[in-house]
Each structure stands twice: as structure tokens, then as C-alpha cells.
Amino acid sequence: MAENKPIPLEFEKPLEVLSEQITRLEQQLVSHPELEADIEKLQEQYSKLKKSLYSNLKSIDHLAIARHPQRPYTRDYLERWDPNWLELHGDRKGSDDQAMVCGLVRFDDELRCLVVGTQKGRDLRAKQRCNFGMPQPEGYRKALRLFHHAEKFGIPIVTLIDTPGAYPGLEAEEHNQAQAIAVNLLELSGLTVPVISVVTGEGGSGGALAIGVTNRILMLEHSVYSVISPEGCASILWRSSEKVLEAAEAMRITAREILALGVIDGVIEEPLGGAHHDMDMAAANVKAALTRELKSLLALSPAEIRKDRQNKYRKIGAFVEAN
Amino acid sequence: MAMDLKDWFSNRRKRRERENLVPKQPLSNEEYCALWKQCFQCREMLYARDLRHNLHVCPKCQYHFRIGAEERIEQIADPDSFVEIDQKMDSADPLEFVDTDAYSKRQKQAQKKSGLYEAVLTGTCRINGHDAALGVMDFAFFGGSMGSVVGEKVTRLIEKAIEEHIPLIIVSSSGGARMQEGILSLMQLAKTSSALKDLSDAGLLYISILSEPTFGGVTASFAMLGDIIIAERGARVGFAGRRVIEQTIRQKLPADFQTAEYLLKHGQVDMVLDRLQIKETLANMIQFHQPLVEDPNRAFSKNGRSKVGSRTKK
Numbered sequence: 001m002a003e004n005k006p007i008p009l010e011f012e013k014p015l016e017v018l019s020e021q022i023t024r025l026e027q028q029l030v031s032h033p034e035l036e037a038d039i040e041k042l043q044e045q046y047s048k049l050k051k052s053l054y055s056n057l058k059s060i061d062h063l064a065i066a067r068h069p070q071r072p073y074t075r076d077y078l079e080r081w082d083p084n085w086l087e088l089h090g091d092r093k094g095s096d097d098q099a100m101v102c103g104l105v106r107f108d109d110e111l112r113c114l115v116v117g118t119q120k121g122r123d124l125r126a127k128q129r130c131n132f133g134m135p136q137p138e139g140y141r142k143a144l145r146l147f148h149h150a151e152k153f154g155i156p157i158v159t160l161i162d163t164p165g166a167y168p169g170l171e172a173e174e175h176n177q178a179q180a181i182a183v184n185l186l187e188l189s190g191l192t193v194p195v196i197s198v199v200t201g202e203g204g205s206g207g208a209l210a211i212g213v214t215n216r217i218l219m220l221e222h223s224v225y226s227v228i229s230p231e232g233c234a235s236i237l238w239r240s241s242e243k244v245l246e247a248a249e250a251m252r253i254t255a256r257e258i259l260a261l262g263v264i265d266g267v268i269e270e271p272l273g274g275a276h277h278d279m280d281m282a283a284a285n286v287k288a289a290l291t292r293e294l295k296s297l298l299a300l301s302p303a304e305i306r307k308d309r310q311n312k313y314r315k316i317g318a319f320v321e322a323n
Numbered sequence: 324m325a326m327d328l329k330d331w332f333s334n335r336r337k338r339r340e341r342e343n344l345v346p347k348q349p350l351s352n353e354e355y356c357a358l359w360k361q362c363f364q365c366r367e368m369l370y371a372r373d374l375r376h377n378l379h380v381c382p383k384c385q386y387h388f389r390i391g392a393e394e395r396i397e398q399i400a401d402p403d404s405f406v407e408i409d410q411k412m413d414s415a416d417p418l419e420f421v422d423t424d425a426y427s428k429r430q431k432q433a434q435k436k437s438g439l440y441e442a443v444l445t446g447t448c449r450i451n452g453h454d455a456a457l458g459v460m461d462f463a464f465f466g467g468s469m470g471s472v473v474g475e476k477v478t479r480l481i482e483k484a485i486e487e488h489i490p491l492i493i494v495s496s497s498g499g500a501r502m503q504e505g506i507l508s509l510m511q512l513a514k515t516s517s518a519l520k521d522l523s524d525a526g527l528l529y530i531s532i533l534s535e536p537t538f539g540g541v542t543a544s545f546a547m548l549g550d551i552i553i554a555e556r557g558a559r560v561g562f563a564g565r566r567v568i569e570q571t572i573r574q575k576l577p578a579d580f581q582t583a584e585y586l587l588k589h590g591q592v593d594m595v596l597d598r599l600q601i602k603e604t605l606a607n608m609i610q611f612h613q614p615l616v617e618d619p620n621r622a623f624s625k626n627g628r629s630k631v632g633s634r635t636k637k
Contacts, residue, residue: 166543168563170574173581176591178542178562185516186548190524205500205509206543206562213513227500227509227540232567237422237502251505252418261417263506310517314478316510317471318417321409 006276009064015053018046054272057222059248062255063230065222066162066201070276072283073133074101074117074160077200080283082106085115088146097139099130099163100211102146104155107291114150116143116211117160120201133202134167137180140210144184151191154302156294159197159211164229165204181210188213189310192302196293198268198286199223199255200275215309216293217264219255220286222274225264226253263316265293362386378598387557387598389535391437392444392461395494399602400448400457407446409479412472414441418505426503429465437463441472442497445480447487451606456484458493462536467497469540470504474511477545481518490528490609495546499539512544519548528612530605533560533583533592547591551608554583554592555601 008016025039057065065071078085078101086104090096101119106112118135121127135143143159150157166177188195188211197214203225219225228236230248235241252258255267268289275282297305360369364386374381378398379388390398396405413430420426434440442464448457458480460467469477477493484491500508522529531549533542535558542562546552554560561581568574579585583595596604 166562168568168571170568170576170580173561173563173568174589176547176589179547179591181543181562182512182516182545182547185513185544186520186523189513189517189520206512206540209509209512209543213517225506225509227505228502233502246422250418250420250422251502253505258506261506263510310521313510313513313517316507316514317475318415318504318507319471319475320413320415322411322413 006070006273007068009061009068011053011057011061011064012273015046015050018042018049022046050272058245059224059252059254059257060230060245062222063202063224063248063253065274065276066224068274068276069122071162071201072275072279073122073162074115074119074200076279077117077160077283077286078103078105078115080280081115081287088149089142091138091142091145093138093141095136095138095142097131097135097142099133099135100139100142102142105158107287107294111156111291111294113156113158113290113294114146115158115160116146117200118163118207118211120162131167133163134165134204135163135207135210136167136169136172137175137177140177140180140184143211144180144187147184147187147191147195151193154193156193156298157191157195157214158290158294159195159214161197161199161203161208161212161225162201162223163204163207164202166207166210178206181206184210185213189313190306191309192306194294194297194300194305195309196290196297198290199225199264200286204229213309213313215297215305215312216266218266218268218286218289218293219258219264220268220275220282221255221270223255224248224253225255225258226251360388363388380598385556385597387535387555389462389496391463392439392459392494395459395534396444396446396448396457398598399450399459399492399494399605401450401452404449405446405457406448407444408483409445409476411440412476414470414472414504416503417471417507418503420503420505422503429503433464437461439464441476442467442469443473443476445476445483447483447489450492450602450609453606453609454487454489455605455609456480456487456489456491458491460494460496460541462496462498465501467495467541468499468501468508469497469511469544470501470508471511473501474508474514477511477515478518481515481522484527484529485522485525488525488527490530490612491522492530492532492605493545493549494532494534495537495541496534497537497539497541497546499541508540512540515545516548519545523550528609530608532601533586534558536560538562538564552592553601553604554586554595556583556595556597558583560586560591 022042025035082105088102102116105115118133119130120133121130195214196216197212199219230244234243234247258264268285271278271281362381365384367383379390416427443460445458529549530551531546532553534555537546537560559581586592587595
């Protein structure tokens, strides 16, 4: 289908040029059979370039892939994991934030879970409905309601994180989004069911962490996770919005770098070029990783599960003590 | 009187001549500033010693000057009762972060300039005789930002409160998480909140005081998790700052946006207090929340750990 063809990113432009050349030559192949050798040569070049391009990505390229408009979102994963998944709505306090999707999902006969994830929109109307993936405080409270639901019935929780962050708006402040996030951090720490989070796209600061205090944190290969957006960091520390590249590198926002810092527990491989090149495969990879981690956590007792999670965060930090 | 009037005049002349031999230096700028301060709000000139005596609140217009952690501790803790813990802790600069300058160098500069080791002081103290764990942030050090050290010190303070079974008080003042430690700073939100879950389960009182200014990662974690939350008069508190909101979504914001009174109006804090009321109120609240009779089934038993298990078990 034409509309499903991945939109090329800036750094993918050389690939695009090559691929266009190949198609042009292929069209002439019928009248000019001697072109066959040239095409083959170009195709070889193409696959070589593709490999080297994707194995030498800069932080800023990962960021571009993580924000790709065709990247799979929470609903895309849910549909592929369980076509019969049941969506649950509302914070019971007057709101149903569309940027936070919650549902009951069966992985297989033995494995069920509550999935809570941020949701971005594909077209303009959906984008606005989902507030570009930025939940309001009500979204975090909706998530919290369902965390408690899962705790009550002993259902493991999976959270999918893809959000630029909390929403910098008047209403969000009036409705106390700082408190909404803080309470989620506190309550997630105390749960006795296994909780696993997967950063599928952008892990934007406090808004991401609000559903990210979990026994295991996994990140997709091209996803990013940071304390502030590289744009925000550049404008504050470099006093220039053009230093995004430097800020992205300095903050170490990519999955591999964060794994090396010991904050996350694993990186999930994506199809070549990013999850949007093959959503089915991306969804299957995430499901496989989740199944593995959930099964290992389910072997622990409820008290051990809570302790495991609290210990994980207790250890994070880099400091030296003088006497 | 033995001395007649003529002598008195001549003595006075001599004394004046003597004094004039040592001409007085005019006050240097710094000396002058150390002695006098101008109120930022009403422009009144205030004698520094009086101002200090009035807890750095302008006696004329009640403007609350921003104060450092050490002064805050002096104002809250009983004299000489504060015992600091984890005094010397440095960030290990895990990212080897460099922007226009190296983070490690900026840290050294901040330490020199502020006379502080990090952006929070923690310890135990007495407040009108009541034992408490007290943490005070200082905006003068890296904008009071929370990195690994602040996160660790606050977490250890919470653990100390649990261990000693005493109430916890944290005075916040912070621009948010420290960008220079990247994702590790963000995780300190989780670490401190997780420790507060244990404190809460132990049935211990936590009073959070929000002082000018408290934003970002600190409000999105321990500052907003108090059983009781007090905003100091003149404090501005929020998650995203006014400028960020105006720049990103170009929304018109009310004049009193994110002020202490605004927070009270929107149900985000229990009360707004003048600085001069804080100590008394803290002591009063600590006393109020103590159990009247020792109840063995509650978590408040004096010796050792709480009996949390029976309360949280499902």
C-alpha cells in the first residue's frame, strides 16, 4: 500500500536517491536489457549504504526515528498482541484522557496483563484528541486508578511510554500535574504485582516516569529517554535552540547509552530502519521480551516483587563520599 | 561638680582634635551592603541585623527575602540541635557532561561561591523540643537542582526518619531535576518517592514546605507528597514554569499564576504561612499528630521499627 511506505528521514535521503535511481533503471530494463549489470551494482551499493547508515546513527537520528510520524503507538501494539483487548476508560473523577490508553490484554492462555500506555495521534484530528501524546494530570490519575485495579486482582502491569512529556499548560498546572505525577511514582513503588515498562518512542521526563516506576525498564533500539527534551536542554544550557545535536549527545538519551548507565534492563531490537518499517515484527519483538520478563517476575512473591522494584531505584545514582 | 564649664569645653575640643587625627574611612560598598539591604518590593532601606532578626522578612511590606539552607535551619531548629548527616557528598559526574563548560568545573565553582557542598542539607534536629528529620534545599547551589547527590541525601534522610521513628520535614527550593546528570537525575524522582512510600507505610508524618521557587522534578516528587503541604508566603510553585508555558503554547496566564495564594485557591496546599509562623506551626502539627495513648497496633510504637506489615497486608 502506497500510504504505508515509510516517510524518509533527513539522514535517510542518500538512500532515497539511490532507490529512486534503481526504480528508474528498472523501468527502462525492458527496452535496455544491458542495464541489468548497473542495477545489480546499484542494489549492492544500496544495501551496503543502508547497513552502514543504520549502524552509525547519531543521537539525533535515533531521536528522529523515535519521533517518526509512522512509528507504532500503543494502540498499534495492542491490536497486534490481542485483537480482543478490552479498553477501560476514565479516571472516575470527571475525565477520560485520550493521551493515556488503558486496556486488558491476553498474551496467551496463561499470561494476561493490564496495559497502560501513552498514545499519540496519526492524523491531525487524532493528534489533537491525544494532545500530541502529552497526558493531562487526569491521564496520570486514570492510569493510577487502573494500577490499583490490577493490584486488587493480582494482574501484572505493562506500561508503554511514548510521550514528549507532561503538558505545559494552564489547566494542567491548575489541576496539579506535579502532584499527579508524584503520587504515581509513590504508588507504583508500593505495588506487589509485576510491572514492566517499555519505552517505545520518546521517554519525556516526568510525564514518562509517571508510568515508568517499574521492576524492569526496556527500551526499543531507537527510542530515547531523557530528563528534558534535547531542545529544552539546548535552550537552557547552551542558550541556543540550535545546539540540539550537542545537547542530545551530552545527555546520553539513546537506549544503548542508558543501558550502559545501568538504568534500564534491556534493549529490544527493531526492524532495520526502525519499528515503522515493520510494525508486526516490532510488536512481536516487544511481546517476546515482555513475556520473558513477566514470567521471570511472576516467580517472585508479592513482597519480593515490591522489594525488587524499590531496590532497583534505591541503587540509581552516581556520587562520591568524602570523609 | 568640680570641673567648671571652661574646662569642659576645652576637654571637648581636645577630644575632638584627637578623634580627628584618625579620619574615618567611608564605608566600602560591600560593608555598606552588609549593613543595609533594600527591600526588593517596597524599596525600604533595612538594617541588616534587624532584617535577620525578622527572619529576612521586610517589616514594612512583609516581602520574604530568599534565604539559604543554613539560615532556614537556624529559623526552624532549636538552637544547636541540628546534627547534619551525609555532609560531604559530591556528584560523580556520570555523563562527563560538558555544555559551554564542564559540569565538574561548574560544580567546584558552585561549591566555592555558595559555601555549600550540594543543594540540600539534611540532618536531625529538635523543633520546640520535638525530634524531627529535617532537609532544607538551597537555591543558591545549581538552582537547587536535584541530581544523584540530592536524591541520595533526601532518600537517606527519609530512611533516617523511618529508622528513628520521627517526623520528616523538607523545605524545598529548586528549579527541578539537574540536566547535567541526564536520566540519572530523573530517576531520583522515583528513588525519593519510593522511600516516601515506606515512610507513609510506617505511619510517620511528613510535612513539606514549599519555598520560593519550587518547580519541575522536585514538585513532581517529594515536594508534593507531604501529608501536609505548606507554601511559604511569596513562594512560586509549579511543574512547568511560567515562561515555558507562555513560550510553548502561548497561553495567557493570570497575574497570580503559581503563587502560594494561587496554589491554596486551587487546592494544592493546606495553608500559606508567613515565615514567622512556620516554626510554631510545625511544632504544633508534630505535637498534634502524636498518638495520645500508645497503641500497640498502630505504627507509632516508640522502640524500633513499625508494625507496618499488619497494615499493608492484603
